[in-house]
Amino acid sequence: MTGRETTPPVVEITDLRIEAKANDEWSKIVNGVSLVIHPGEVLGLVGESGAGKSTIGLAALGYLRPGARVTGGTVRLLGQDLMTIPEDERRPFRGTRVAYVAQSAQAAFNPVHRLMDQIVMVAVERGGMTRDEAEGRAVDLFRALQLPEPEIFGLRFPHQVSGGQLQRAMVAMAMICNPALIVFDEPTTALDVTTQVEVLISIRKVIENFGVAAIYITHDLAVVAQIAHRVAVLRYGEVVEEAPIGRIMDRPEHPYTKSLWAVHEMPVTHAVDHEAKGAPLLSLSGVSARYRDFEVLTGIDLTVGRGETVALVGESGSGKSTLGRLIVGLKEPAGGQLVYDGKPLPPRVRRRSAETLKQIQIIYQSADTALNPRQTVRKIIGRPLSLYHGLRGARREARMQELLRLVELDETHAGRMPGQLSGGQKQRVAIARALAAEPRLIVCDEITSALDKVVQADVLRMLLRLQATLGVSYLFITHDIEVVRAIADRVVVMQHGRIVEQGDKDRIFAPPHEPYTEMLLASVPDMAVGWLDRIIAARAA
């Protein structure tokens, strides 16, 4: 570490101020941030959504989102001030000297071109390499990133590889010109835990092998602990604390940092009290489902008791969401029996009575797509009130406000459009819409995975409180083991459309595990420095 302080930094951000225009007003999103990154160093940028993490990451590339402007400060990349030179002179830097790895590789790759063509493009056009040299280097990178069949991997199209592989392909694209700095913008957030480990290991390996400096943006502290040398904690566009990783993990100083750390333990108190109250509310036996010839669910046996929370765990593609859709009647089962409240449950929405529809509600992962962007909160929550309960006018309005308060919003939110709400608020509106029906069973499909940790804990606490007062049952679909630990009564583990293991939470989380459950549990990053090192060491052994 000692030699580094004397070498010139790769990036030096001094007192950077950036404003963005929203609703015709300029608001500060980065407010006097100074950061220095030395060669070979990885800086973790941590904070809630909206803290300005991505804006700073992009500013290090000399890039501003449309509608944003710099009002002060400098960004020096390898001694060159990026903010004062014209865009034409900035562009040659990108891809060659600095590179960017985005959150969603699916969205970042062009689906109609082969991976290799996209990966070598910058190297050939700006990096001064010939096509053959660039391809050779790409294959080396594929190998270093542990991609399967590195020689022919580049011939595939983006949709022919998995999400984790695509994310690694994007790391290869970023590394192709051997840049001095890479900005990783939440590269593993969209991946499930088992894939995340693979990508993290690959990223760690290339960073170390090639000695590149990096900014690693994330809201997951456990992840940053594995990758970064130093961490800067951001809040409202300001750095509240910056320290080497070991110190900030052990002895956070700023109160905000401490609160972030505390949230990670998910301080949700949940009294496990699920003495089977009579017959189960919902029970599935031998249920299967298929998309054309592909069987997505096989022989599912599952019960949800009254007032109980059942967590459905598994990686993406394991059929969890299909099972949720099947229960609310959006997907027809190919076989098996669904029994709700002692009576057979018709397979399609159309055949179900209004009373049944009312009692089983679903909440989606992404409130962005689950709320109609052109309806006000009042209309979104009010609709089930008039549909199921026939409420009109003042009584509907009163009930709607009651629901808003129930989900910890207030009547000032009623007139807003979803676009004017934060991610957490949107999810609360979606929850209020489900509650408006006065359901007895709510299928929660990954409802907290798009939220950051602080908001996530709030929403989970609220759900448990509602359960205690209203007595609803939850079928909680998730891939986040921490969430399961916090709220579940019983756990169902799914893989490839089958149930691998199910039982009470304590039993599932206590050894011995099924092999798949074991892997799932082992993949959840610990909040401790060196967790990834141990995994890598364990694999090497």
Place this chain on the structure above:
Amino acid sequence: MDQSLHSRPAAGPGRMTRALRLIRSAPLTAKIGMVVIAIYAFVALFAPLLAPYGEYEVVSRVPFEAWGPEHLLGTDQLGRDFLSRLIYGARNSISIALVTTVISFTIGCLLGVFAALVGGVVDQVISRLVDALMSVPDLIFTLMILSIFGSSVVNLILIIAVLTSTRFFRISRAAALNVASLDFVEAAKARGEGLLWIAVNEVFPNILPLILSELGMRFCFIFLNIAALSFLGVGLQPPTAEWGSMVRDNAALINMGDITPLIPAAAIAFLAIAVNFVVDWLLNRASGLSDEG
């Protein structure tokens, strides 16, 4: 910033204020377009007050009279006042085009959203029917139908409306397909909502900007279509004043170096350009191509 904006309750500025602010933020071309459209609308609405003579009134014994103080734009082939007919023509041409546009818009969009939501065989049947309709050249099809059923205003409106609705169908179906796959539509289905409710409340507001732009453009085409048909003699029948037929009836004047018959043509062109200015702006806003607003 307007003072009244701040004194309003938390519900946000009212519709009128927002609309005014929106118009103020429009680019110059869109503003010009809006002013021109407003003038046309004014002329069409108050035609009887503005026109110096009646629509069919023969005011001069001299056909093709030159411009003069009595008849500002001269007279036509039967000695009727050209300016008056131009003013009444605005009323006839625009109102017929408007009615036709509204009918075709309603048919096309409802069917399009319906097809997108239902999918499967229903979608296939409707879409192939529309394809079949679109495969026949519009003008030939219109001429054929009009010669079979006779060229009345109602026939004219219906046939053009049906043909144009195929365009609305295609664009609204494509746009609705994107929206129909979103979670909020699925949530509405799971809630037990009817198809019509989903189409009108969930899907329609989300595709509105796109089809509004299409609406403006189609209005121009319908307008031109009617003018063209009138020019060919199968559109609006005399003595009704209509810009397209006015061009034809007075076309002989062009040979004598008189530009009068070109005035109705220019009137059509101006309106088409004005509508397109506004439409371009709406389209930019809807697709997010422009940074404004």
